[in-house]
Amino acid sequence: MRGINASARAAALVAAVAGIVLWAHTGSGVPAFRADVRPEPGWERFRADYGISHFGDDGQFVRAVQNGYNLVHFTGRYAPRFTRRTAADRVNACASCHTVDELAYSFVNSDRYDPRFGQRMSFEDHVRRCYAERLDGVVPTVYDPAVRDIRLLARAVAHHLQLGEGAVR
């Protein structure tokens, strides 16, 4: 190292940082921005069965619901930052434990006191806990599309099932 002068060391450091940024940007395989959402297997069937096209005034909502569908069924692929689960794990997606109907019922019964945690829990709180615990990952912020779009999916399904606040099965 003594043979390398200071400017060469600085250049190497900058190159290393740039390399890591480039790797992080391209290595995940997830584009930074998508105007549309990739249709995954089962989406068209789900969309038809739950009348998603008839819900919401705008394509943005339907796209968010589609992203929610992808997050729930292919969590590792669509929320890679928040889960360590891979295809090799038996439980590797939200859908491994929950059906979309269950998510809808959970949504209309959220914002309630949960004795397990000794506090009132929102739907988002539960989703974030799932990422951290069941999916062995990292907690997203409450604003993150990885949380928001699951709520929108649950809302769309709740509309299809015509659920009201606190609906019980």
Add this chain to the structure above:
Amino acid sequence: MKKLIRTGAVLAILGVLYALSLYKHAERDAARRAPVALTPGCAEKLGRYGLAADKLYRSPYVLAREGEARPARGYAEDDVRAIQRGCNIIDDTQGELATVSLERWNAKRFIRGSHASCDHCHQSIGDKQDADGNPLKGSLSLGASWVMADMYDRFTGLLLPFELRQMQCYINSSNGYKPNIADDLVRDVTAYSRFLSAALDLRIGNHYDEQGIDEIAASHTLKQGDDYVRGEALYKQKCISCHGPGAQGTVAGGRVVAPALAGPNAWNMQSRNYFYYVSTILPGFICRNMPPGQENTLEHQECRDIAYFLSNLPRPAGDKQGPLTALQQQLMMNALPPLVRMTERVTTKPIQEGEQ
């Protein structure tokens, strides 16, 4: 030695801050567990809707109207207190009836003026009904807003969650500051809104007439154009007795009787109530909700004229107008009311003398 003292001082400051945060956290926790003193309006409303801790909830409102009510999941004591606090926040945002400001989660710190309260727009504590108990069209029902939340919002271009919409109310309609999305202030209002939707048996994603504003576009009128002079005359005829000269609002005994519609206590220029930002919302609100007790009596064009007149009065700039507009508005808010009073004295005096 000096370095050691400096490090010790930094650690001591951090320790004090940590202790302070623990104290504040415990204070909030105690406030969450404390019994809630309801405002008279909330005591009546929540009592009528049968809010109580139980395993199941059946709405007395729906039972009385339809003969049966679906059983919904009941509420725990913590949920009941959150709903009660949320109701109090809507009814008394400024905390005029509270003994300590923490009862309303210090909502006042997110509001610049001294008038703004949620129930000025969301009337009857967010649940306005006629004498027969029917929700009123365009009355900004909070329960109906909750079931229709998360939709695409054409004004912001966002899928707007209910909590974010509340933040916008604080920033623009209250000309204030943004609370945190997870603040008890926001969560309790959400809890109350959700309870209203249960009490009225509203279904997720359905549109109800009482949701939002029944907007009045120019195309809903005879297209005479919106007129300041007509608006001012109508204001003096229909509104001034409550909202006062210059639409500055009226206060009696330290309590707001009718809120300011212009001036430093009113909504700002980024609010959807501001005619030059959205020209259909304030007319819709006026037609459907004003004057109290005489709702739906004004013509569409009259509502647009009043809204146009009000929006030409000076009010605070919003966060997108920039500092120069803010300065101009501040100058106008301070200079215009005395000028108008002086002009009115000059213009009305000769008429009185002439009459004598």
